[in-house]
Amino acid sequence: MNRLRKAILTALALALILTLSSCAGKFDDPQKIIDDALASGAFSETLEPVENAELMYSNFGLNSSMVESAIFYMSSGATSETIVYLKAKASESMYSVALVAKARVVTLKNSESGYRPEEIPKLDNARVIEDSKSRVVILIVANDYSKLPEVLRDAPLALE
Amino acid sequence: MNRSKRRARLGLGIVLYILLGLLAIAAIFIFIYVLRHPSDPTTPIAVPSGASASPSPSSESPSPTAEETPEPTPTVEPSPTEPPTPTPEPARFIDGFGRDVLDFDYGQPVPEAEPVGDDFFTDTAFIGNSLTEGFMLYSGLTGVDGFAAKSVSVRNIETVHVVFNGDVINLMDALALKQYGKIFIFLGINEISMKIAEIHDAYGQVIDDIQALQPDASIYIQAITPVTAAAAKDKGAIFNNDRIREINAQLLLLSWEKKCFYIDTFEAFADERGNLPAIASFDGVHLTANYYKTWLAYLKSHAIDKTDYGRKADLQ
Numbered sequence: 235m236n237r238l239r240k241a242i243l244t245a246l247a248l249a250l251i252l253t254l255s256s257c258a259g260k261f262d263d264p265q266k267i268i269d270d271a272l273a274s275g276a277f278s279e280t281l282e283p284v285e286n287a288e289l290m291y292s293n294f295g296l297n298s299s300m301v302e303s304a305i306f307y308m309s310s311g312a313t314s315e316t317i318v319y320l321k322a323k324a325s326e327s328m329y330s331v332a333l334v335a336k337a338r339v340v341t342l343k344n345s346e347s348g349y350r351p352e353e354i355p356k357l358d359n360a361r362v363i364e365d366s367k368s369r370v371v372i373l374i375v376a377n378d379y380s381k382l383p384e385v386l387r388d389a390p391l392a393l394e
Numbered sequence: 395m396n397r398s399k400r401r402a403r404l405g406l407g408i409v410l411y412i413l414l415g416l417l418a419i420a421a422i423f424i425f426i427y428v429l430r431h432p433s434d435p436t437t438p439i440a441v442p443s444g445a446s447a448s449p450s451p452s453s454e455s456p457s458p459t460a461e462e463t464p465e466p467t468p469t470v471e472p473s474p475t476e477p478p479t480p481t482p483e484p485a486r487f488i489d490g491f492g493r494d495v496l497d498f499d500y501g502q503p504v505p506e507a508e509p510v511g512d513d514f515f516t517d518t519a520f521i522g523n524s525l526t527e528g529f530m531l532y533s534g535l536t537g538v539d540g541f542a543a544k545s546v547s548v549r550n551i552e553t554v555h556v557v558f559n560g561d562v563i564n565l566m567d568a569l570a571l572k573q574y575g576k577i578f579i580f581l582g583i584n585e586i587s588m589k590i591a592e593i594h595d596a597y598g599q600v601i602d603d604i605q606a607l608q609p610d611a612s613i614y615i616q617a618i619t620p621v622t623a624a625a626a627k628d629k630g631a632i633f634n635n636d637r638i639r640e641i642n643a644q645l646l647l648l649s650w651e652k653k654c655f656y657i658d659t660f661e662a663f664a665d666e667r668g669n670l671p672a673i674a675s676f677d678g679v680h681l682t683a684n685y686y687k688t689w690l691a692y693l694k695s696h697a698i699d700k701t702d703y704g705r706k707a708d709l710q
Contacts, residue, residue, distance in 0.1 A: 295560030
């Protein structure tokens with residue numbers, strides 16, 4: 235009898251763990267997402283993290299009241315390649331945060347047009363991932379999108 | 395009778411001669427005494443014009459008391475010449491490193507000195523192209539304003555738009571929003587195909603326009619950084635370090651003409667062959683993130699402080 239009770243409790247505990255782990259979003263571990271993307275070979279240069287978040291908020295036109303956390307990996311000048319992870323403070327901010335990410339692509343495209351035309355296809359194919367469950371927006375400007383991890387590769391285009 | 399008269403006259407003559415001899419001897423003694431006691435306050439001595447008539451106390455002759463010393467009366471009045479106008483010492487403005495800003499030679503690069511801290515860049519703006527964008531992102535310097543876009547050049551700086559405080563705004567309009575103490579300019583690489591004289595004139599006009607917007611700011615012209623040897627081969631004959639040196643020589647000339655500080659950022663990155671090391675760049679032109687920190691370190695060790703003094707010096 236005791237054995238049966240033990241087995242039932244163990245099974246319930248396992249079920250609970252599995253349920254909880256399935257609740258964790260695909261985008262809840264930002265550093266893993268970024269590391270996987272950087273290691274995928276989708277970028278033509280080594281992107282570096284920008285530590286000056288205040289500057290990036292300013293460059294992107296982000297309001298700190300709508301973003302809980304952000305990670306920026308940018309080109310140091312040679313290309314327009316980028317991967318940015320933005321976590322909205324509230325579900326209501328998701329739309330605005332995604333809009334900022336898409337606007338950034340337009341800004342980059344304007345900046346590159348007539349200057350480095352080879353960057354334009356990268357920007358035309360930029361991805362913006364919106365995951366309302368985890369309140370995460372990810373912007374990717376890559377050199378070879380086909381090499382991105384699947385979870386990022388199939389995301390909608392930013393300029394659609 | 396006649397004989398006695400003659401004797402009397404003779405005696406009187408001898409007495410007179412003796413008296414005259416005694417007077418002569420006395421005069422000689424007085425003369426010798428005066429010669430031996432020239433500082434005797436009771437003896438007036440001719441004083442050269444303009445010199446003090448007062449006796450100067452010396453260690454050998456302790457200063458006499460006021461009662462003992464009568465007021466000396468100079469026999470020769472000093473000539474009534476105009477008092478000499480003191481020549482004012484030129485104001486010396488020493489910067490934070492002991493360098494005399496008055497003597498600053500704008501035709502030379504700012505020399506190396508003890509590095510300053512980040513606070514040197516308070517009230518500073520950076521203007522430039524994609525390399526300035528990279529500097530803003532990766533130098534680690536905070537609290538400064540950057541007016542940069544990839545395509546900025548001396549040809550389009552008046553019309554180009556930059557992202558500033560989240561808004562896309564005309565670069566010069568953005569620069570006019572606030573007065574800065576220091577403005578660092580980095581332009582020239584996008585202009586590499588222009589004629590040298592055109593670069594000189596257009597860059598000079600940019601400096602004039604910035605000085606008009608920011609009359610109290612010191613302007614720092616940063617030399618174009620070198621490219622890698624590979625980039626020089628890949629990007630054509632005009633895109634090489636000899637060409638960059640040629641343009642940099644014009645920037646130095648402009649620094650002298652416009653009284654700007656020339657920062658030799660070419661030297662900061664050039665290897666022993668005068669190229670940007672391959673490890674420092676992905677594309678041969680732009681720096682990798684760490685090298686923007688090197689750039690900041692170079693600016694810190696080639697800072698010239700208290701530039702407002704420099705401006706005062708210019709006015710003299």
